Amino acid sequence: MVTSIIRRLFQALFVVLAMTVIVFIGVSVIGNPVDILINPDANQVERARVIAHYGLDEPLWKQYFIFLRGLAQGDFGDSFVYGRPALGLILERLPATLELAIAALGIAIVVGLPLGLYAGLYPSRISSRTIMTGSILGFSLPTFWVGLMLIMIFSVELGWLPTNGRGPTLEFLGGQWSFLTSDGLRHLLLPALNLALFKTSLILRLTRAGVQEVLPQDYIKFARAKGLRERRVIAVHVLKNLMIPVVTIVGLEFGSLIAFSVVTESIFAWPGMGKLIIDSINLLDRPVIVAYLMIMVLLFVVLNFVIDICYTILDPRVRLDSKA
Amino acid sequence: MTVSNADNETIVKSEPGSSSRVFKDFFSSPGAAIGFAVLIIICGLAILAPWISPQNPYDLMQLDIMDGRLAPGSESMNGLVYHLGTDSQGRDILSGILYGLRTSLTVGVVSAIAAALIGTSAGLFAAYTGGRIETGVMRLVDLQLSFPTILMALMMLAVLGKGVTNVVIALIIAEWATYARTVRATALVEREKEYIEAARMLRLPGWRILFRHLLPNCLAPVIVIATMQVARAIGLEATLSFLGLGASVTEPSLGMLISTGYQYLLTGLYWISFFPGVALLITIVAINLVGDRVRDVLNPRNAS
Amino acid sequence: MTTPLLSVSNLVTEFGGEKGASGLKAVNDVSFKVERGRVLGLVGESGSGKSVTGFSVMRLLERPGRIASGQIIFDGVDLARLSNEEMRQIRGKRIAMVFQDPMMTLNPVLTIETQMVEAVRAHDQVSKTIARQRARDALGLVGIPSPEERLSSYPHQFSGGMRQRVVIAIALLHKPELIIADEPTTALDVTIQSQIISEFQKLTEESDTAVIWITHDLAIVSRLADDIAVMYAGRLVESGPVSSVLTDPKHPYTAGLIASVPSRNRRGVPLRQIPGMTPAITMLPKGCSFRTRCDRATDECLVVPPLFPQQERFVRCFHPVMKAMT
Numbered sequence: 001m002v003t004s005i006i007r008r009l010f011q012a013l014f015v016v017l018a019m020t021v022i023v024f025i026g027v028s029v030i031g032n033p034v035d036i037l038i039n040p041d042a043n044q045v046e047r048a049r050v051i052a053h054y055g056l057d058e059p060l061w062k063q064y065f066i067f068l069r070g071l072a073q074g075d076f077g078d079s080f081v082y083g084r085p086a087l088g089l090i091l092e093r094l095p096a097t098l099e100l101a102i103a104a105l106g107i108a109i110v111v112g113l114p115l116g117l118y119a120g121l122y123p124s125r126i127s128s129r130t131i132m133t134g135s136i137l138g139f140s141l142p143t144f145w146v147g148l149m150l151i152m153i154f155s156v157e158l159g160w161l162p163t164n165g166r167g168p169t170l171e172f173l174g175g176q177w178s179f180l181t182s183d184g185l186r187h188l189l190l191p192a193l194n195l196a197l198f199k200t201s202l203i204l205r206l207t208r209a210g211v212q213e214v215l216p217q218d219y220i221k222f223a224r225a226k227g228l229r230e231r232r233v234i235a236v237h238v239l240k241n242l243m244i245p246v247v248t249i250v251g252l253e254f255g256s257l258i259a260f261s262v263v264t265e266s267i268f269a270w271p272g273m274g275k276l277i278i279d280s281i282n283l284l285d286r287p288v289i290v291a292y293l294m295i296m297v298l299l300f301v302v303l304n305f306v307i308d309i310c311y312t313i314l315d316p317r318v319r320l321d322s323k324a
Numbered sequence: 325m326t327v328s329n330a331d332n333e334t335i336v337k338s339e340p341g342s343s344s345r346v347f348k349d350f351f352s353s354p355g356a357a358i359g360f361a362v363l364i365i366i367c368g369l370a371i372l373a374p375w376i377s378p379q380n381p382y383d384l385m386q387l388d389i390m391d392g393r394l395a396p397g398s399e400s401m402n403g404l405v406y407h408l409g410t411d412s413q414g415r416d417i418l419s420g421i422l423y424g425l426r427t428s429l430t431v432g433v434v435s436a437i438a439a440a441l442i443g444t445s446a447g448l449f450a451a452y453t454g455g456r457i458e459t460g461v462m463r464l465v466d467l468q469l470s471f472p473t474i475l476m477a478l479m480m481l482a483v484l485g486k487g488v489t490n491v492v493i494a495l496i497i498a499e500w501a502t503y504a505r506t507v508r509a510t511a512l513v514e515r516e517k518e519y520i521e522a523a524r525m526l527r528l529p530g531w532r533i534l535f536r537h538l539l540p541n542c543l544a545p546v547i548v549i550a551t552m553q554v555a556r557a558i559g560l561e562a563t564l565s566f567l568g569l570g571a572s573v574t575e576p577s578l579g580m581l582i583s584t585g586y587q588y589l590l591t592g593l594y595w596i597s598f599f600p601g602v603a604l605l606i607t608i609v610a611i612n613l614v615g616d617r618v619r620d621v622l623n624p625r626n627a628s
Numbered sequence: 629m630t631t632p633l634l635s636v637s638n639l640v641t642e643f644g645g646e647k648g649a650s651g652l653k654a655v656n657d658v659s660f661k662v663e664r665g666r667v668l669g670l671v672g673e674s675g676s677g678k679s680v681t682g683f684s685v686m687r688l689l690e691r692p693g694r695i696a697s698g699q700i701i702f703d704g705v706d707l708a709r710l711s712n713e714e715m716r717q718i719r720g721k722r723i724a725m726v727f728q729d730p731m732m733t734l735n736p737v738l739t740i741e742t743q744m745v746e747a748v749r750a751h752d753q754v755s756k757t758i759a760r761q762r763a764r765d766a767l768g769l770v771g772i773p774s775p776e777e778r779l780s781s782y783p784h785q786f787s788g789g790m791r792q793r794v795v796i797a798i799a800l801l802h803k804p805e806l807i808i809a810d811e812p813t814t815a816l817d818v819t820i821q822s823q824i825i826s827e828f829q830k831l832t833e834e835s836d837t838a839v840i841w842i843t844h845d846l847a848i849v850s851r852l853a854d855d856i857a858v859m860y861a862g863r864l865v866e867s868g869p870v871s872s873v874l875t876d877p878k879h880p881y882t883a884g885l886i887a888s889v890p891s892r893n894r895r896g897v898p899l900r901q902i903p904g905m906t907p908a909i910t911m912l913p914k915g916c917s918f919r920t921r922c923d924r925a926t927d928e929c930l931v932v933p934p935l936f937p938q939q940e941r942f943v944r945c946f947h948p949v950m951k952a953m954t
Contacts, residue, residue: 018467026483124691136616140609142559144566145582145601152589152598163590216690218732224688225727226747226798227720230712236746240737256472263474263563267586278567281482289482300471316737316782 008308012301019297023290024067041080071294077287081280086291090273096166097272099177100264101257103192104199109250111196112203117242119204120211121234131204138201143260147194147267154190162187164269191268195261199253206249210242244314251307255300349621359613366607370425377419381576409595417581417595421603424578427571428607431488432558435495440550442496443503444542450504451511452534461504468501477560481569488561488577491570495557502549510542544622551615555608562604578604631704632661633838634685634806639698641677641684651692652909654680656862658698659935662806662855665836669853669870671843671885673906677862678842679728682808685840686725687715703805721751724799728811730791734783740767740794741779747798766797771827789820796828803835810842825852846889850874858882861917862909863932868941878938878948880922916945924949 042050051057058066070076076086119128155163166187171177179185214220215238223237224230262274269275273292280288351357374380409417450461468476480494514520515538523533564570565579566586576584578600585596637659644651655677662668672678683689685700687707700707702723707715719725727733735743744763745756752759760779767775770793783791792812799807809828813821829852832839841852849856850870857867858879866879877883887900904921907913913920915930922929924947935942 015467015470023479026479136612137609140555140559140605140612142562142579142601142604142608144563144579145597145604148582148586148589148597148601152594156590218727218729219735221688221690222725222727222733222795223735223743225686225719225725227716227718227750228746229716229750232746232750236738236742237735241735244737256474259472259475259478262478263567266567277478278569281478281486282568286482293479293482296471296475304470314737316784 004312005309008305012305015301016297020068020071020294021064023293023297024064076291076294079280079285079288081283081285081288086285086287087295089288090276090291090295093271093273093276095176096270097258097261097265097274099179099188100191100195100261100270100272101254103179103188104195104257104261104264105250105254107192107196108199108203108253112200113207113246116204116207117211117234117239120208120215123208123212132208135201135204138197138204141197143194143198144263144267146197147191147264150190150194151267161190163190166271191264191270194267195257195264198260199257202253203246203249206245207242210245211238214238214241244311247310247314248307251303251310255296255303258299259296346621350617353617353620355613356617359610359617362606362610363614366425366610367429369422370429373419373422373426377416377422379416379419381415381419381423409593409599415576417599420576420581421578421600424576424581424600425603425607427488427575427577428558428561428579428604431492431495431561431577432554432611435492435499435557435561436550436553438492439496439499439553440503440546443500444507444539444546446500447504447507448511448534448538448542451508451515452530452538458508462508465501465504465508468498469505473498473556473560474563477564478569481564486569488565488571491561491564494564495560498560499553499557502553503546506545506549507542510545511538514538514541548615548619548622551611551618555611555615558604558611559608633664633703634662634840635699635701636660636681636685637699637701639681639684639700640696641680641689642694642696644692651696653696653862654693654909655684658859658862658864660857660864660867662838662840664805664838665833666854667832667839667841667852669841669843669849669856670859671846671849671856672859673844675861675906675909676859677909678859679810681859682725682810682840682842685808686719686723688719688725717751720747720799720804721802722804723806723808724802724804726792726795726799726807726809726812729815730788730795730812731815733795734791736783739780739782740786744779744794744798744801747801751802762801763797766801767794769800769831770794770797772797788816789824792816792820792824793827796824796831800831800835804837806838806840807832808840808842811844812841813848814843814845828852846874846885858885861907861912863917863944864935864942865918865944866942868938872941878941878943879918879945880924880947880949881918883949884921 119131154161265272265274277292450458476498477494484490562579566583571577571580581600582597639658641655642651745759748759764775856870866882884902919925919929
């Protein structure tokens, strides 16, 4: 167990290193580092200062180490637009994105899991077929367009919910959170629904497929042969086996939710990391872009690591394998 | 004729023999048949766009700013009827959609095919050579697949800059890994079979084993992924264009049209965003319906 | 004569088909009885409907399977007409089942303890502690060493034979009156098979439990069973006491089965085979299903023969084998 964790830690570290190389190559070799790192409005003196600061006159491998050293110190440079450290800018917006992604994931699980379970248990019912057809639609509907339609229906036509922003926030754990105020919750609802749509379909289909794989197994039949109530067969024997793929996917999709929040945040003017990165790409605010990419890389590596460990806890068979 | 070749012949020959079954199976699903028909119509409309569009939406000379933001069914000064209304620059939405479909389909098909070519070659090569090259390629694939497509695409666009061409490049780079993984997995299974061993014993040249023996067996999954990938690519292109990273304002794709309509949505001018979105949705659903069926039909597990 | 514990009569189990339309008959007009404390060997090839018969008695058929007609009288009650909840109360409590593959029977992600305690508490309202004690005792009974520690193990930490012992322990938890054992030793090594059979025999004899032992292995039946029922293509073709059926088979199919078992006494004599293949249930020949493989078949066999009583036995054949072939 411990050895496998350590091995995975090393693998994770390797991934992070590999991604720094890729980002470095992307920024410094494919793109023009002088353009990337220096504000186009900067004067000659400023240019010379930055070139010296980042060692752009040094050989490539040395530049890479300077880049790495910056990363290790959390120094990605200052944003051209805001004139403040890029990392701070992003971390400031992290709670908004986290809140959105967690809410969306919650919706996706709360809606997708029971519906998928139902569709898997009673595949021939018309209601199940309707659910499955609906999930194809959920897969195909472009997220951003659904967002617009949500705004059009619930905000413009019905006037029930606000169109943009986070609403009032409260301080908690060092961040600003919308879900702590009722008006903030109202602001959160539409974006979270929008972001959840695709993942709901995904979890739904995955759950259904899982149910259909587990149900015909002998151990389910045997559980019934023991005289267990149907409720216990489903809630313990079917669900426990389902949890393994579902937890894996939920973990992986959480990262993807944060990545996809760029779309939802842009539509609902939700002031999170995603909105910031799109603005930064549009404004060529490179330090922020690099900082964002590296934070995402780190996030994904950590997530994968956590999922691996969850997986080991959930599936006793894996536990044995890693012992051997 | 050698034993190995005879074996291979039967495998290759069974393909055309079963192709009529594949077609029959495919159209036995009404959803897939409708999807296919819709797709044919959409492709036709996209190809014929320059001849059937009421106006050329990219030709600024034809646009009249006075006709901006007209509701569906309105008539212009010169008698032209805007069936689906106009956008803020007086562009006929119907024409915009027809031309936008051209862009969307081109981006989708080009990126899917290019990614398929690159991914399939990489996967085949990895499976065939084995050893360090295989490990290296597959590590790269794993690395890439652990990040969502949109993040990879954003990363690429951040480096390459905005524009439709760069979106295509970003899509290719973001998607090739899926093919590589699948093709390698399939090829690995094939590689262990006797006929490949026999072909190697006969010292057939490597490229011959690769293309005549391994490749045909990997085609089915590649076709399935490619179909789905076209839909994904179209959706992603629209998303990126919506975010302002793809098509330019003067030559809008569907995503860009929706994006320009976004600001007017709040004032109740729904059609600028609504109709292009419907076109996008129909296209993606049609491709997904077809892809779903192709997967079921080509799946050897279902082909009993 | 006492009333039998289980009396199945004219059971028809269909797959597919709904009210009005009839589906595929996996079990067709099957009748048999099991007395208390006796062992019935239900014999047939794969696809003969013997397992489906077992699952029909348990009412554990998977869709689209369903009991189309017939009675399953268990201790005076027709199981086919019980509500789902009434049937649940019988399952595991009065009728238990042991499955074919012990690797697949236990839920891989739950501990043995969970799976045994829930089985106890499904029928008896006892505390978890007491349920756990009973589980531990049951494991000890089937010969699992240090049952206390093994309770917290997962199924994959047991060997196949040990798993089947666990399954048998679960089946015996409530001292059922009837156990349906669906080829419980087929998936095991031969030496383990023998152990499990002895163990099983001992335990069921002690508690006077009746057993339906579903198998294709005539050797096991001859060793274990009191009565035998032979199935072919969904129909019962012959039934009666094991000793007389195995030494003096009347149905040509039974005779063929017995002749195709390798035996020490007939060394050097080539094994007989039944010609042809078992027909698929979707394309059975008209009349007697065995007709096309039978050298005794005549035009008479174009109608389905009834079950002819012969002393204490039944044979579904117009031309039964007359003399014992020893």
